[in-house]
Amino acid sequence: MEDDPALFEGDSDLVPQAHSDRVERNAAQATEPCVPRSWMPWLGVPKTAAAIGLLAGFWVPALAVAAAVGLVLFFTAAVVTHVRVRDFTFGPQYPFLLLAVSTLILRALE
Template structure:
């Protein structure tokens, strides 16, 4: 396990955890755009839990690699879906945000292989 893999994985876990916490705690700068994009409020808790699980999975993957691979793949798919939702809502100026949050998960996945 390389140092780069550990650093990128921990960064990905921190970013996903921060994103999950901001959603689960109802930070206005997180939930207002979700409402603007048309994401149903009933989904918000589940989306936050999915991000939190991904963050925990990335960290667990440092000890059990298959968990980290699955978590990274899940987070990549999650944030690609978030980017698609932003694009569908035509808020192109917000498109970098899900891509920035998903980049460390993608890098972690690439560094593992």
């Protein structure tokens, strides 16, 4: 069964547009609670470090606890920042905070 080239004709145009829309939406969500756009790339650094720490925590449990503490602090700061400017919309910071807290609790109980 061969792929029909007409089926995939416009797909390459959709990917950059979808990425651009997502970047703009994230930028709007970050600037709404008065977070400067220049901080946006740097906000990914602690999340990336925490992801690596959680993965490394499979072998070194102390790293998972440290990463979970970092994520709890990060997402608590995100919630406080949104509440401070009276932005009560349900964003991703709430479920991520819940996941970080539950990860910390489960790791601490081991």
